Amino acid sequence: MKPSKQVISGSDFITTQELEKENLELLIEKAFELKNAKDPSKYSEILKNKTLIMLFFNPSTRTRTSFEVAMTQLGGHAIFMSGNDIWLGKNSESVKDTAKVFSRYANIIAIRMFPDISKGNYGTINKIMREFAEWSEIPIINMEDDLFHPCQALTDIMTIKEKLGSLKNKKIVISWAYHPKPLPVSVPNSIVLNSTRFGLDVTLCHPKGFELQPYILKTAEQNAKDNGGSFRIVNTMEEGYKDTEIVYVKSWGALQYYGNNKEEKKLRQPYRGKWICNEEIMKRADKNSIFMHCLPVLRNVVVEDAVIDGPHSVVYDQAENRLHLQKALLSEIG
Numbered sequence: 001m002k003p004s005k006q007v008i009s010g011s012d013f014i015t016t017q018e019l020e021k022e023n024l025e026l027l028i029e030k031a032f033e034l035k036n037a038k039d040p041s042k043y044s045e046i047l048k049n050k051t052l053i054m055l056f057f058n059p060s061t062r063t064r065t066s067f068e069v070a071m072t073q074l075g076g077h078a079i080f081m082s083g084n085d086i087w088l089g090k091n092s093e094s095v096k097d098t099a100k101v102f103s104r105y106a107n108i109i110a111i112r113m114f115p116d117i118s119k120g121n122y123g124t125i126n127k128i129m130r131e132f133a134e135w136s137e138i139p140i141i142n143m144e145d146d147l148f149h150p151c152q153a154l155t156d157i158m159t160i161k162e163k164l165g166s167l168k169n170k171k172i173v174i175s176w177a178y179h180p181k182p183l184p185v186s187v188p189n190s191i192v193l194n195s196t197r198f199g200l201d202v203t204l205c206h207p208k209g210f211e212l213q214p215y216i217l218k219t220a221e222q223n224a225k226d227n228g229g230s231f232r233i234v235n236t237m238e239e240g241y242k243d244t245e246i247v248y249v250k251s252w253g254a255l256q257y258y259g260n261n262k263e264e265k266k267l268r269q270p271y272r273g274k275w276i277c278n279e280e281i282m283k284r285a286d287k288n289s290i291f292m293h294c295l296p297v298l299r300n301v302v303v304e305d306a307v308i309d310g311p312h313s314v315v316y317d318q319a320e321n322r323l324h325l326q327k328a329l330l331s332e333i334g
C-alpha cells in the first residue's frame with residue numbers, strides 16, 4: 001500500500017494540488033538546501049542503489065536530463081525508456097502489467113505523456129497516469145501529462161522565491177502568447193493552481209476563446225481565498241501586464257476546439273505578431289519585474305529576443321532549478 005497523498009514519502013506526485021501545502025514548502029526548502037550546499041558530497045549517496053524508471057512518450061530537453069542528472073548526483077540510477085521501447089500502447093501490454101512489473105525492479109517511475117491535441121483527447125492522458133498510480137507499488141511522478149506539469153510549476157514557485165523573496169501577494173501575470181500550433185494546457189493549469197496556492201495575486205491573461213477548464217478556474221479562485229491571494233482573468237495584454245512583478249508567458253490551445261485544428265487555427269491566427277511578449281509591453285510591468293518561460297520557446301514568435309535575452313529574463317535559472325527541485329522530490333519520495 002502506498003501512503004496517502006498528503007505525505008510525500010512513498011506517495012505519487014501527479015498534481016501539486018493533491019499535496020498539503022506544507023509538503024510543497026518542504027520540497028522547495030529542500031531544493032534550496034541542495035542548490036546551496038557547500039559540500040554536495042554530503043548528498044551523493046542518499047539514493048544509493050535506488051533506480052528511477054523514466055518513461056517518455058514525447059520529447060524533452062530539460063525534464064529528461066535534469067531527472068537523470070539528479071539521480072546521478074544523489075548516487076542512484078535512472079533508466080530512460082521511450083514509448084517505442086516498451087510493449088504498452090501497441091495493443092500488446094496493459095498499464096496494469098507494465099506498472100506491476102516496473103514496481104518489481106525500481107523504486108520510482110516517472111512518466112511523460114502528452115495528448116495528441118488533433119485527436120481531441122483532453123483529460124484522457126491524466127487518467128492513464130492515474131491508472132499507473134493505481135497499479136504501481138512504487139511512487140509515480142508526473143513529468144507532464146495533458147492536465148498538469150507539477151515539477152515545472154513547483155520549480156517556478158522556487159524561482160520566484162529565489163528572485164523576489166516573499167511570495168505573498170506578489171503580482172504575477174500568466175499571459176497567453178501566439179504559437180503556430182495548439183499546445184497543451186498542462187503548464188498554465190499547473191502555474192495557475194500553484195501560484196494561487198502560494199498566495200500570489202494572479203492574473204490570467206488571454207484572448208477570448210482560450211479559457212482554461214472551469215474546474216481549474218474554480219480551484220484557483222478557492223486557492224486564492226484560502227491563501228490570502230487573488231485571482232482574476234483579463235483579455236488584454238495591456239491590462240494583464242500593468243504593474244506586474246512577474247511576467248510568465250506561455251501559449252496553449254483553445255480547449256473548445258481540441259480535435260478540430262482547422263477551427264482552432266482560425267481562432268489563433270489573428271493574434272500572430274500581436275500576442276507576443278516584447279519590450280514595449282514589458283514597459284507596462286513593474287520596472288524590476290522578472291520574465292519567466294518554462295522553455296522550449298519559439299523565439300520572436302512567443303517572445304522577442306530583446307526580452308528573453310534582456311535584464312528581466314530568468315529563464316536559465318528557472319531551467320536550472322528543475323534539477324534542484326527534482327533532486328528534492330526524488331530524495332523525499334524515494
Ligand code: CP
Pocket residue numbers: 059060061062063064144152294295296
Ligand atoms: N519545460 C520542460 O518541461 O521542458 P522539456 O519539454 O524540455 O522537458
